[in-house]
Structures are given as structure tokens and as C-alpha cells.
Amino acid sequence: MNIGNSSNLSNALSDIAVMTQRNMLRYIRLPQLLVFNALLNVVLLLLFNYVFGGAIRTGGMEYIQYFLPGFMVQTVVFGSTQTSVGLAEDLSTGVIDRFRSLPISRLAFLTGRVISDVTRYAILIALMIAVGSIMGFRFENGVLHVLAGVALIILFGIALTWVGVFIGISVRDVETAQVAGFVWVFPLVFASSLYVPIETMPSWLQVFAQINPVTPMVDTMRALSLGGSVSASLWRILAWDGVIILIFLPLALRRYRLLGQ
């Protein structure tokens, strides 16, 4: 087998495209999936802003200004649990056997999942920006900064989706995948600078929140949206993206290969 030649590469790309299309069709044919996902995000956005917003001190800034950049990040963090669920669903039917018995690139099935999920993130982030704007959120730093920030969130989403892929392929059961997702996602989201300034937490938790990749991601998005220095947090989140992908992509691929044992 030679893997290097160009026709194999174009075949692999075509396989990934077909797999992505397959997953996207799911969103189109079962729009309720995406609709309720979006609705949940809108409800959470409203609740957090109007219920907690008044109680959380953010240094004189309107809470929605403080909170929305982080909420966009939260969308992809929570979203990656859906990746696990979708994958576990595929693995619990005979469909996976068909794909595995086809002469297609091993990466295609998993990558197709990642790409379609990332597309979902982009749609949800756009919606969050729209709803946030109605609630009074204003970008103070120009369109380019915002686009750069969204691109960074999506990159972070890609990294976390590989974690979701790894979990989905490991648990192979839809309900377990759902719960397993929450276990790692909740601490990441809440023990970070996403909802509250880290300084308000007990010191031991501050240590975790500082290390938590969600914190530099949120700080970067916040700075890109509202102004301020990004350099420190930007390098940290890029490093995190790299580390997460380098660990979880091979792990997920290995799991996929081990399905046959």
C-alpha cells in the first residue's frame, strides 16, 4: 500500500467530504436537533445574564459585555459532548461495520464527524452574537478582531471535539456518552474565568482555573471583543489546542482501530 500518492490523497479528501455531508444531512433532515440545541443556548444565555448578571461583580462593566465572549466559548465546550453522543450512536448501529468494511481512509469517518460538528459550532456562535447584540452586547474592537476570536474558538472547538470523539468511541453507548461528557465539561466551564472573575474563587480553585484551557480562551476572546492585551492568553490557548489535538487525535484513531479487537 502506498499512502503518499496524490490519488490516494484526493480519495481521502473525497471520503471526508462524503462523511461530512452524511452528518450535515442529519442536521437538515432532523432540524429539531439543531433547533433545540440553539434554543437551549439562547435560554441559558438569557438565564445567566438576567438571573446571575446582577449579582456578579465585573468591575463596573455590564454583565453581558463580560459574559458573552465566554458564552461563545461555552458553546463549543458543551458542543463537544454532542460529538461523543453522535459517535456513540453511530457505533451502536450496524452502520459503522459497513464503513469499516469499505476501502476508505481510516481518518475519514472521524474527521467527517469533527468537521460537521465544527460547522454546527459556527452556526451557534453566530446565533449567540445575534441574540447577545439584542441584549445589549457591543463589540468594541472591530470586525477583524471578532473574526479572529471566532476562528480561535473554532480551533479550540476542533481540539475539544477530538476529546469528544475519543470519549464517544470509548464508551460506545449513547446514554453513557451523554453523562461522560458532562463529567469533564462542567468543571472546565465553571471553574474558569467564563462566568466570574477568577479572583473571587478560593485560592486552590484559582490554581485550577488558571491552568484550565477555557480561561485563556475566554480571556483571549474577551480581549479581542472588548479591547486589551491578548498576547499572554493567546499563546497559552494555542499551546493548549496543540497539546489537546496531539494527545486526543492519536488516541481516538487508536480506539477506532481497536474496534476490531
Add this chain to the structure above:
Amino acid sequence: MARLKNGDITDPSSVVCADASISAQGISKRFGKVRALNNINLAVEPGTVFALLGPNGSGKTTLVRIFTTLLKPDSGTAHVAGYDVIREAHSVRGLLGLAGQYPAVEEILTGRENLEMIGKLYHLGKQKAKARASELLETFELSDAANRKVKTYSGGMRRRLDLAATLVARPSILFLDEPTTGLDPRSRLGLWEVISSQAKDCNTVFLTTQYLEEADRLANKTAIIDKGQILREGTNQELKDCCGGETLVKVRIADRSKLAIANRALMDLGGDNLHSYPDIGEITLPAVGGTSLLPEVVRRLDKEEVVIAELALKPPTLDDVFLAITGHTAEGNTEVRTDPANTLG
């Protein structure tokens, strides 16, 4: 793609089919403490239909999964079209079509979209994928439902679509894992037609089944598998000849409690080959001398005042073979044999 092996092919008619063989050498597989397959050896000639016949849990699916590169054996080697299923898995995948035990079709896609998707994954190109999908929908009588989502399909339609999906790239080797399980008789007949037609054009078909009738009807060769071991292998005629293959006289008596009396009365006619089945009140014995045995059976039972509910000559079926070899029927694991001498396997 397909590679022609320059081995020692002497029969010119087999040359075309030469690369569509299937073989296993010493395949074993365990799942935890369960020994799913135990030293399986078999060889399937190109262009033939091979049936693996066995009850639930006998290891049929495990073997299919090994041949189709979905599962690695613990030991042993397996070859499909001359390629090693472990080391040359990718080449094997290019040649085989697999229809698993449960239809692997996408519910939210239409029948046509399902087939086109598979065509694209085989890199047929968009136009060819479309054309091939239409062709298969026609063949499998799904044209009318082609643009409906699969979730509206009946069980039989799903099976047909699933089988169509396995044929998209015209694979030379087909693996069908219980292709007709759960189908109504009419759908089953339809599928049988399709499977039979596949064996033409040098395609090799490897199918598993719990239905003896199915193996009998479709296969050139049948292997009987039970508890992870191949017990017998041969043509259907060979199997019938070797094990319980004679025409039988079958007597069903009206009052099952008199089975022992009937048994005694007929004992010297059947000897070792007389079998009784208490749960259905039936006795079978070889029809030595054809129909001439029938009056004798009637006379003897009449003398003992045993009322006959049914008396018939029963041509041999694989059912009998299976029973003779394993001591239980293919459908379940209930012991129905009174004869303890069950050492044929």
C-alpha cells in the same frame, strides 16, 4: 485492484474466478472466557456459494467479522482473494461486500442517497455512483421507494437496500450474515433469487444462516458450525449421505404417553437408527426397502393398539444432518435426541 495469482491453475474454467477464494487456517477467537471460534479451517472455492450453518451463538458472525477485516483473530490466518485479512486489510476491503446481520442503512437518507453515498465512498465518481444506484434500485424493486427516507421502509425493503448497498462496487466476494433472518417467506424467496444470481459471474458468496432450508437451497457447500467449531463440511448431498441422510419413515402417534410402547414395537425395524422425539410424539426410522416398510409399521402399532396420527416417508433434509451431528436442532439448543451415541462430530 484484483490480482491474478499465478499459482498452479490447471482448469481453464477456474482461471477467471481464481482470485475470489476465501480460506481460514486455524482461526481462533476468544471473548473473555467465551471461546467464540476454536481452530477454524475452511476453504471456499471461487464462484461458489458457501453456507455456514449453525444456531445462535455458534460463532458465525465472529467468523464473518474476521473475514471482512472488522475483527482480528487471536490466532490463525485468513485470506480473502489471496490477501491476508490482517496484513492486507485495505486490499481485502476493496474486493468484498458485506451485509451484516442488521441492515446498515441510514434511516434519515433516502434509499437512493444511501446507495449513492456508498458509490462515492468506493470512488466510482458522481455520475457512475448515480447510475449504479438507479440500476440497483431497479434490480431490488425499490425504484418506487427510491426517494423515500429509509425510516419509512419495511424490514424486507431495508434488507434489500442493504444487500443492494453491498453490491454497489460489484464485489467479487460477498459476505452475507444471516441475510434472511426475520423476513417473511415471500421476501425471503425474493432474496434467495438475488443471492443465487450473484454466484454467477464468478462471484463467491459466503453466507451464514440458521435455516437449513436456506443452505440446502443456495449453497454448493455447507459447513456446520456449533460452539465455535466446524463439525462437518461438504456438499449438501455429501452431508446428507454421511450423516442421517437416508429417507426416513416418520410416525407420529396420537397419544404421546404410548411412545415407549411404540418404540418397543418398532425397535428391531430401526435398530440404532430409530429415534424418538417425546415432545412431539414422533418416531423416525430408516425406510429400508422404501414404501414396503409402511404396512409393517402400521401392523405392529395396530397390534399394540397405538393410534397413528401421521405416517409419512420423509426425504432427508439438512435438518436431520444437523441433528445427527450436533444432537440438537439448529434453531435452539434443546436436546431432542433420545440416542446418546452422539459422537459423529
